[in-house]
Amino acid sequence: MCPRKRRQQRLATLWLTLLCAAVITACAPAAAGAWARHTPVPILVYHHVQGYLAGNYLMYVDTSQFASQLRYLRSHGYHPVTMQQVWDDWTGRADLPRRPVVLSFDDGYLDQYSNAARQLRSYHWPAVLNLVVHNGTALRDAQVRRMVKWGWEIGSHTLGHPILTRCSSATLHRELVQSRRVLEHKSKVLVDFFCYPGGIYDRRVMRAVRDAGYLAATSIRFGAATPYGRYALPRIAVYWGESLSAFGGRMRQAVARAL
Numbered sequence: 595m596c597p598r599k600r601r602q603q604r605l606a607t608l609w610l611t612l613l614c615a616a617v618i619t620a621c622a623p624a625a626a627g628a629w630a631r632h633t634p635v636p637i638l639v640y641h642h643v644q645g646y647l648a649g650n651y652l653m654y655v656d657t658s659q660f661a662s663q664l665r666y667l668r669s670h671g672y673h674p675v676t677m678q679q680v681w682d683d684w685t686g687r688a689d690l691p692r693r694p695v696v697l698s699f700d701d702g703y704l705d706q707y708s709n710a711a712r713q714l715r716s717y718h719w720p721a722v723l724n725l726v727v728h729n730g731t732a733l734r735d736a737q738v739r740r741m742v743k744w745g746w747e748i749g750s751h752t753l754g755h756p757i758l759t760r761c762s763s764a765t766l767h768r769e770l771v772q773s774r775r776v777l778e779h780k781s782k783v784l785v786d787f788f789c790y791p792g793g794i795y796d797r798r799v800m801r802a803v804r805d806a807g808y809l810a811a812t813s814i815r816f817g818a819a820t821p822y823g824r825y826a827l828p829r830i831a832v833y834w835g836e837s838l839s840a841f842g843g844r845m846r847q848a849v850a851r852a853l
């Protein structure tokens with residue numbers, strides 16, 4: 595083989611090696627077996643924590659019902675954690691406590707501060723607040739910062755709660771990137787997790803969430819979260835009037851299915 599051809603062949607091999615390395619690096623976090631652990635974690639979804647007013651039962655949990663759920667979690671050995679703690683376990687940076695559970699609160703209603711955060715504070719338990727930036731009934735910035743001080747994690751739930759699958763690419767980008775920036779500025783903490791408005795997403799939306807730099811995203815599909823499919827993590831919606839046995843049973847069922 596002439597020296598020129600040999601040089602061309604060496605260059606081609608080098609490019610192929612570099613290309614493979616780049617592909618492996620890009621795919622590594624999502625590849626099966628790349629996770630240090632895949633602990634299934636039930637993520638509960640709450641909206642209003644107050645008496646039922648109207649509409650969907652999934653939008654309300656009574657204050658006393660919420661209190662008895664917290665007592666149930668404590669007496670059954672559950673340990674509320676943040677999404678960051680779950681992520682640290684999955685990536686091998688830290689261990690989760692036994693029976694982890696995430697309590698997530700969507701949209702950002704005043705009653706989440708006055709009725710949920712105050713109760714959780716007495717347990718010294720963290721929770722996740724999936725905030726919509728432009729929410730008419732929203733919490734005030736000072737309340738959000740107080741919740742952060744009490745151990746709450748802030749997740750982005752977009753600027754204006756649109757159905758993301760119907761958004762143009764430019765709007766989608768703005769909803770994902772600007773909401774994160776505004777929430778980080780308001781709360782003074784990093785916002786690394788996303789929650790789909792209405793739980794609605796498709797492949798394009800998932801890709802956009804990943805490209806915006808979020809580590810994972812939650813939906814409202816039933817189940818316990820594991821790192822596989824981290825841009826569509828399932829959750830367990832808690833509903834008004836649900837018995838404690840149903841509440842506990844659905845958490846156990848979700849975890850058992852994910853093992």
Ligand SMILES: [Zn+2]
Pocket residue numbers: 700701751755790791792
């Ligand atoms: Zn929402």
